[in-house]
Amino acid sequence: MVISLVKQVRKERPLIHNMTNTVVMNFTANGLLAFGGSPIMANAKQEAPDVTRLSQGLLLNIGTLHEDQVQAMILAGKTANEIGIPVVLDPVGAPATTYRSEVCRKILDEVQPTVIKGNAGELAHLVGMEVETKGVDSTGKGDLISIVKEVSEEYGTGAVCTGEKDVGCIEGDVFINETGHPLLGQITGSGCLLGSLLAAGLSVAGDTSDKILATLNYYGQAAERAASRPDVEGPGTFLPRFIDSLAAEVEHAG
Amino acid sequence: MVISLVKQVRKERPLIHNMTNTVVMNFTANGLLAFGGSPIMANAKQEAPDVTRLSQGLLLNIGTLHEDQVQAMILAGKTANEIGIPVVLDPVGAPATTYRSEVCRKILDEVQPTVIKGNAGELAHLVGMEVETKGVDSTGKGDLISIVKEVSEEYGTGAVCTGEKDVGCIEGDVFINETGHPLLGQITGSGCLLGSLLAAGLSVAGDTSDKILATLNYYGQAAERAASRPDVEGPGTFLPRFIDSLAAEVEHAG
Amino acid sequence: MVISLVKQVRKERPLIHNMTNTVVMNFTANGLLAFGGSPIMANAKQEAPDVTRLSQGLLLNIGTLHEDQVQAMILAGKTANEIGIPVVLDPVGAPATTYRSEVCRKILDEVQPTVIKGNAGELAHLVGMEVETKGVDSTGKGDLISIVKEVSEEYGTGAVCTGEKDVGCIEGDVFINETGHPLLGQITGSGCLLGSLLAAGLSVAGDTSDKILATLNYYGQAAERAASRPDVEGPGTFLPRFIDSLAAEVEHAG
Numbered sequence: 080m081v082i083s084l085v086k087q088v089r090k091e092r093p094l095i096h097n098m099t100n101t102v103v104m105n106f107t108a109n110g111l112l113a114f115g116g117s118p119i120m121a122n123a124k125q126e127a128p129d130v131t132r133l134s135q136g137l138l139l140n141i142g143t144l145h146e147d148q149v150q151a152m153i154l155a156g157k158t159a160n161e162i163g164i165p166v167v168l169d170p171v172g173a174p175a176t177t178y179r180s181e182v183c184r185k186i187l188d189e190v191q192p193t194v195i196k197g198n199a200g201e202l203a204h205l206v207g208m209e210v211e212t213k214g215v216d217s218t219g220k221g222d223l224i225s226i227v228k229e230v231s232e233e234y235g236t237g238a239v240c241t242g243e244k245d246v247g248c249i250e251g252d253v254f255i256n257e258t259g260h261p262l263l264g265q266i267t268g269s270g271c272l273l274g275s276l277l278a279a280g281l282s283v284a285g286d287t288s289d290k291i292l293a294t295l296n297y298y299g300q301a302a303e304r305a306a307s308r309p310d311v312e313g314p315g316t317f318l319p320r321f322i323d324s325l326a327a328e329v330e331h332a333g
Numbered sequence: 334m335v336i337s338l339v340k341q342v343r344k345e346r347p348l349i350h351n352m353t354n355t356v357v358m359n360f361t362a363n364g365l366l367a368f369g370g371s372p373i374m375a376n377a378k379q380e381a382p383d384v385t386r387l388s389q390g391l392l393l394n395i396g397t398l399h400e401d402q403v404q405a406m407i408l409a410g411k412t413a414n415e416i417g418i419p420v421v422l423d424p425v426g427a428p429a430t431t432y433r434s435e436v437c438r439k440i441l442d443e444v445q446p447t448v449i450k451g452n453a454g455e456l457a458h459l460v461g462m463e464v465e466t467k468g469v470d471s472t473g474k475g476d477l478i479s480i481v482k483e484v485s486e487e488y489g490t491g492a493v494c495t496g497e498k499d500v501g502c503i504e505g506d507v508f509i510n511e512t513g514h515p516l517l518g519q520i521t522g523s524g525c526l527l528g529s530l531l532a533a534g535l536s537v538a539g540d541t542s543d544k545i546l547a548t549l550n551y552y553g554q555a556a557e558r559a560a561s562r563p564d565v566e567g568p569g570t571f572l573p574r575f576i577d578s579l580a581a582e583v584e585h586a587g
Numbered sequence: 588m589v590i591s592l593v594k595q596v597r598k599e600r601p602l603i604h605n606m607t608n609t610v611v612m613n614f615t616a617n618g619l620l621a622f623g624g625s626p627i628m629a630n631a632k633q634e635a636p637d638v639t640r641l642s643q644g645l646l647l648n649i650g651t652l653h654e655d656q657v658q659a660m661i662l663a664g665k666t667a668n669e670i671g672i673p674v675v676l677d678p679v680g681a682p683a684t685t686y687r688s689e690v691c692r693k694i695l696d697e698v699q700p701t702v703i704k705g706n707a708g709e710l711a712h713l714v715g716m717e718v719e720t721k722g723v724d725s726t727g728k729g730d731l732i733s734i735v736k737e738v739s740e741e742y743g744t745g746a747v748c749t750g751e752k753d754v755g756c757i758e759g760d761v762f763i764n765e766t767g768h769p770l771l772g773q774i775t776g777s778g779c780l781l782g783s784l785l786a787a788g789l790s791v792a793g794d795t796s797d798k799i800l801a802t803l804n805y806y807g808q809a810a811e812r813a814a815s816r817p818d819v820e821g822p823g824t825f826l827p828r829f830i831d832s833l834a835a836e837v838e839h840a841g
Contacts, residue, residue: 572823580773
């Protein structure tokens with residue numbers, strides 16, 4: 080499944096409209112290109128819906144919000160729903176401030192995501208559960224399965240909780256991905272990039288939970304392969320090898 | 334010519350005002366530093382013209398537009414025209430949305446660029462020709478020479494169409510650059526960075542087409558040298574070696 | 588002192604609110620993570636004070652100003668003063684434009700920084716002294732000690748002037764750091780990242796000048812170690828090794 084998904088993405092080169100935070104834009108674009116997608120980024124409300132209309136997937140990531148972008152995200156999200164392309168919502172730091180929390184609600188009132196992905200604290204927050212968080216990073220443990228089940232049910236969407244293990248749920252079915260590497264947690268935007276790859280993975284034909292799981296699996300495997308390289312000695316040297324791993328011929332993906 | 338241009342840039346260290354998209358800012362700044370220029374970035378209309386006034390070249394790249402930036406770009410572009418420094422316009426994704434298309438026209442109504450650079454789809458769009466495009470990436474073939482001739486004539490400017498081969502035109506003379514490497518197409522912002530380097534290359538004394546061609550040639554050669562390194566196995570490991578190549582002692586540039 | 592400071596930062600993992608320029612956000616986040624801090628970035632006035640309230644340190648860097656961000660910076664800075672967390676102000680390019688200069692004054696009228704850090708030209712400008720500058724980079728020599736003394740006295744703050752040697756002053760005491768490497772000057776944002784690390788270093792218990800000096804020392808040492816690696820041949824390959832060095836086990840810090 081992993082190999083066939085990545086091959087299909089590379090065949091179709093889906094254009095993904097990344098409405099994402101300014102910290103991770105470059106890394107997201109390079110990572111998505113490596114995976115096989117084609118990135119486009121546009122945040123102005125004057126053009127966001129038009130860009131979505133050209134695209135095969137939409138990512139809404141609220142990591143560095145500003146007022147205009149919120150309006151543009153809602154317009155783009157509605158357009159994506161209209162034309163039937165997948166929408167991934169990443170509620171970065173939703174529990175951190177009232178503003179982020181309210182923006183999430185507003186987006187969720189107007190836009191139907193295909194998948195909501197976040198860490199435990201972010202997802203728990205969306206369903207009124209509490210886990211210990213620190214800034215945009217979740218440090219709590221909580222019951223991950225119950226969190227993703229609740230999110231999935233309340234919002235009628237797929238839910239993916241990333242962490243040491245990734246736990247997902249869609250229509251009551253729970254799935255778990257165990258690939259990955261601790262170095263992913265030491266580079267900024269590894270979760271944000273995954274959101275973009277999920278949008279790309281979801282854009283091709285196939286069963287939704289299969290596509291999510293294959294994308295998670297490939298992503299974690301790429302990290303494992305990169306981390307195993309002898310010249311990788313920390314997060315700095317991990318990053319270029321990780322991009323290479325994402326871009327590798329899929330036969331090597333194991 | 335290539336060596337003398339790069340030496341001159343490194344002697345003068347031209348300050349280049351990069352009004353560019355948020356995806357590529359960091360890569361552009363590092364690449365321009367490596368080439369020998371000095372980057373400055375300012376997008377607020379309150380200071381953009383003042384920053385241009387300090388600079389030896391201006392880049393206008395519309396990759397992630399927002400309303401305030403458009404006004405600031407026009408003010409900066411007019412200032413650049415007034416003080417007689419080169420202006421490079423990169424109409425990123427111009428065919429993708431009505432908004433981008435209109436912004437391009439508005440800039441071109443008010444600002445005289447020294448060079449317009451883009452891919453085939455972007456340049457063709459500016460002269461009402463059609464080539465197949467996908468998001469911000471051009472996939473069409475079209476007649477590149479006729480595209481750059483038309484753009485150059487219609488806007489009274491140099492025109493550079495980047496791609497497998499780079500094709501340029503200024504005052505009726507056509508020139509072609511054949512250096513480069515496919516890995517450039519796998520990292521985001523390689524075209525955007527080139528725009529900044531063109532502004533730096535154009536800022537020193539000399540014939541315009543010579544300076545453009547030398548910059549294109551050096552850029553492609555740097556990519557070739559980087560790609561040939563044994564530790565480069567994909568776009569991730571290519572990127573740091575490419576920056577090193579751009580920064581290399583120019584005697585090694587061949 | 589260096590080792591104990593870095594160990595303490597890694598134990599506490601201070602959340603640092605980075606209100607910084609769009610050029611260096613990704614590099615700042617990765618560098619701060621490597622040092623041992625936890626980055627958060629939020630520039631909207633709707634949430635900036637709330638994010639500051641969660642944080643253990645605040646960085647105000649004016650490298651790519653826009654109007655909304657100025658208001659948000661002042662709100663965040665006042666909040667930081669209220670709750671007693673360290674504030675680092677980096678007046679990037681203050682002498683370059685009237686707007687930047689005025690924004691600096693406005694921030695300094697309303698916010699009490701713990702440390703102002705900049706290059707010679709930026710600091711000199713804040714106290715009405717003149718040194719030769721080029722864009723955001725200082726090229727002048729001036730009397731660094733008198734500059735930091737003046738800044739420290741006029742604003743009742745620590746002052747750090749970065750350059751070949753870093754010269755600092757707090758409450759009349761002058762200190763000098765001699766670690767560092769010329770490659771730091773060839774990558775964009777090395778000064779900006781240092782501002783974020785200073786906020787993290789200042790957030791733990793201890794004497795202010797000790798903490799500043801230890802942070803400067805560690806930063807420069809990390810650059811020296813990275814530059815000495817055999818595979819580092821320029822600014823491109825230096826960058827990943829530098830992040831690794833910042834992240835290294837502190838026993839190796841020497």
